[in-house]
Amino acid sequence: xxGWLCARMVNGYSKLKERLIEHILFLYAAxxxxxxxxxxxxxxxxxxxxFRDVSVFxxxxxxxxxxxxxxxxxxxxxxxxxxxxxAIGSSIIALPLGISSAVYLSEYAHERVRSLLKPLLxxxxxxxxxxxxxxxxxxxxxxxRRVLPETDIFNxxxxxxxxxxxxxxMVSSLSEDALRSVPRSLREGAYALGSxxxxxxxxxxxxxxxxxxxxxxxxxxxRAIGETMAVTLAAGATPVMTLNFxxxxxxxxxxxxxxxxxxxxxxxxxxxxxxxxxxxxxxxTLVMNIFSQWIRSRYQEVYD
Amino acid sequence: MxxxxxxxxxxxxxxxxxxxxxxxxxxxxxxxLLFLLLWDVFTRGLPWLSxxxxxxxxxxxxxxxxxxxALFGSIWLILLTAAFAVPIGVGAAIYLEEYAPKxxxxxxxxxxxxxxxxxxxxxxxxxxxxxxxxxxxxGRSLLAGALTMALLxxxxxxxxxxxxxxxxxxxxxxxxxxxxxxxxxTIRHQVLPAARPWxxxxxxxxxxxxxxxxxxxxxxxALSFVAFVPRTPLDPFTALPIQIFSWVGRPQEEFASLxxxxxxxxxxxxxxxxxxxxxxxxxYQRRLEW
Numbered sequence: 001x002x003g004w005l006c007a008r009m010v011n012g013y014s015k016l017k018e019r020l021i022e023h024i025l026f027l028y029a030a031x032x033x034x035x036x037x038x039x040x041x042x043x044x045x046x047x048x049x050x051f052r053d054v055s056v057f058x059x060x061x062x063x064x065x066x067x068x069x070x071x072x073x074x075x076x077x078x079x080x081x082x083x084x085x086x087a088i089g090s091s092i093i094a095l096p097l098g099i100s101s102a103v104y105l106s107e108y109a110h111e112r113v114r115s116l117l118k119p120l121l122x123x124x125x126x127x128x129x130x131x132x133x134x135x136x137x138x139x140x141x142x143x144x145r146r147v148l149p150e151t152d153i154f155n156x157x158x159x160x161x162x163x164x165x166x167x168x169x170m171v172s173s174l175s176e177d178a179l180r181s182v183p184r185s186l187r188e189g190a191y192a193l194g195s196x197x198x199x200x201x202x203x204x205x206x207x208x209x210x211x212x213x214x215x216x217x218x219x220x221x222x223r224a225i226g227e228t229m230a231v232t233l234a235a236g237a238t239p240v241m242t243l244n245f246x247x248x249x250x251x252x253x254x255x256x257x258x259x260x261x262x263x264x265x266x267x268x269x270x271x272x273x274x275x276x277x278x279x280x281x282x283x284x285t286l287v288m289n290i291f292s293q294w295i296r297s298r299y300q301e302v303y304d
Numbered sequence: 305m306x307x308x309x310x311x312x313x314x315x316x317x318x319x320x321x322x323x324x325x326x327x328x329x330x331x332x333x334x335x336x337l338l339f340l341l342l343w344d345v346f347t348r349g350l351p352w353l354s355x356x357x358x359x360x361x362x363x364x365x366x367x368x369x370x371x372x373x374a375l376f377g378s379i380w381l382i383l384l385t386a387a388f389a390v391p392i393g394v395g396a397a398i399y400l401e402e403y404a405p406k407x408x409x410x411x412x413x414x415x416x417x418x419x420x421x422x423x424x425x426x427x428x429x430x431x432x433x434x435x436x437x438x439x440x441x442x443g444r445s446l447l448a449g450a451l452t453m454a455l456l457x458x459x460x461x462x463x464x465x466x467x468x469x470x471x472x473x474x475x476x477x478x479x480x481x482x483x484x485x486x487x488x489x490t491i492r493h494q495v496l497p498a499a500r501p502w503x504x505x506x507x508x509x510x511x512x513x514x515x516x517x518x519x520x521x522x523x524x525x526a527l528s529f530v531a532f533v534p535r536t537p538l539d540p541f542t543a544l545p546i547q548i549f550s551w552v553g554r555p556q557e558e559f560a561s562l563x564x565x566x567x568x569x570x571x572x573x574x575x576x577x578x579x580x581x582x583x584x585x586x587x588y589q590r591r592l593e594w
Binding site for chain 1: 393459
């Protein structure tokens with residue numbers, strides 16, 4: 001009787017422990033939901049409070065951004081302009097280079113060459129962004145100014161080049177995965193019809209992997225939009241509407257850094273701008289990331 | 305007839321060769337840029353790298369400036385970040401892989417984690433500034449910085465740990481259950497030891513990301529001029545990337561060289577962490593074969 005009771009108790013204890021552990025682990029997993037809620041809540045509440053002082057219309061369509069001046073102007077378009085200029089410029093560099101690297105690594109390179117080159121490209125992805133900022137300021141900008149002397153010290157082009165280098169491995173690595181997942185039989189079918197390797201690659205392999213390649217492009221652009229340190233150091237702090245890559249601009253991320261480095265009093269309208277801009281940034285990157293996932297899952301070719 | 309078909313092939317052949325060359329050159333551009341970057345950092349920074357540089361505090365005079373406070377700040381930061389992020393991240397991964405029922409909530413959690421991994425780091429900075437620095441009144445402290453970094457790398461840790469757990473074959477779990485082990489006993493004594501090397505590798509790589517992050521630390525208010533070594537987690541601090549940032553931003557040529565020297569230290573730190581990860585993985589990989 002006593003033995004039976006003890007066994008029941010031990011059993012009960014161990015069951016309790018099992019349940020407890022499961023619940024604790026669930027809380028850990030659920031924490032990520034609270035992080036998201038926290039981000040959205042903080043950004044949203046300050047954004048709403050900001051729009052009590054500033055009209056939504058002025059914010060969305062105004063073409064002057066000068067929250068620190070009197071009278072302050074809160075048109076977000078110059079900052080969006082700066083961000084998009086860097087995103088477009090870096091894409092011009094990273095997308096063609098990335099996709100052709102991916103094609104080379106996946107279709108042409110010998111296994112040994114690939115196992116040497118791929119990790120080297122991946123190192124580029126592991127280099128901290130502050131190092132790219134340094135590289136832009138001390139190497140790329142002086143180089144541009146030697147070729148085009150009228151370029152501003154701070155300019156979009158320099159930021160575009162280093163951000164392009166930064167997102168290049170993302171494009172090449174993710175696109176390569178997509179290319180390699182195209183089954184061998186498709187390539188062999190095309191070879192059997194007498195195609196050259198160029199034809200097999202451009203007419204069979206790349207089209208089959210298009211969803212993955214597109215998804216990698218979108219992710220890379222989203223990364224370029226969120227990039228902070230390189231653009232803060234290289235692109236300048238001048239929010240202007242321009243399409244000129246050789247002028248000083250300001251991106252949304254660089255603006256947030258600029259405000260947080262200064263001594264703007266908490267609670268002021270100028271202070272709230274970092275949350276509003278953060279909200280715009282968060283929304284833009286989130287939409288792009290979801291879009292990229294959607295493309296990958298919606299248009300993924302399923303073989304065998 | 306035969307000659308004609310050769311001619312036709314000739315144009316196609318040329319296109320094929322050209323395409324190969326273009327793709328090869330593109331790949332090499334990336335590799336060359338990496339070497340260019342390293343070459344620029346090393347030629348500038350190496351002459352400034354010395355024992356004094358490692359053991360001095362920052363200074364207005366470039367020849368006397370060092371990175372002692374930044375180096376200690378970064379070490380503190382990484383250890384504290386690991387203390388928060390590793391148990392929670394691995395725990396969350398265990399829940400999602402071993403316990404979670406296949407329902408809508410689980411799906412939402414997983415989608416949410418992959419979206420969090422794509423949130424720009426500066427947004428985490430805004431979160432850290434509001435939540436830890438202002439609401440929880442931690443001030444501009446190491447603790448606030450480490451908590452922010454922990455949230456930032458949590459999704460990476462969870463995703464890589466999940467992959468590690470998924471790689472453990474089902475048969476190991478079933479053998480353990482067959483011997484009467486409970487679920488937690490199975491995880492604790494069979495699954496976790498089997499997945500440990502990969503979990504460790506993923507965690508180290510995630511922490512090395514935290515080591516190089518700059519923007520969130522600027523947001524939570526890491527200082528760029530700290531002439532002391534932090535003693536408690538509530539002390540103000542600086543870190544390697546912050547110190548480098550403040551040097552790059554100065555107009556004098558000497559400070560750019562100091563930044564380069566700082567980058568060498570940062571990269572050496574990163575390299576050590578990544579090399580440890582690779583060695584650990586290779587060591588265990590040989591021992592565990594299924």
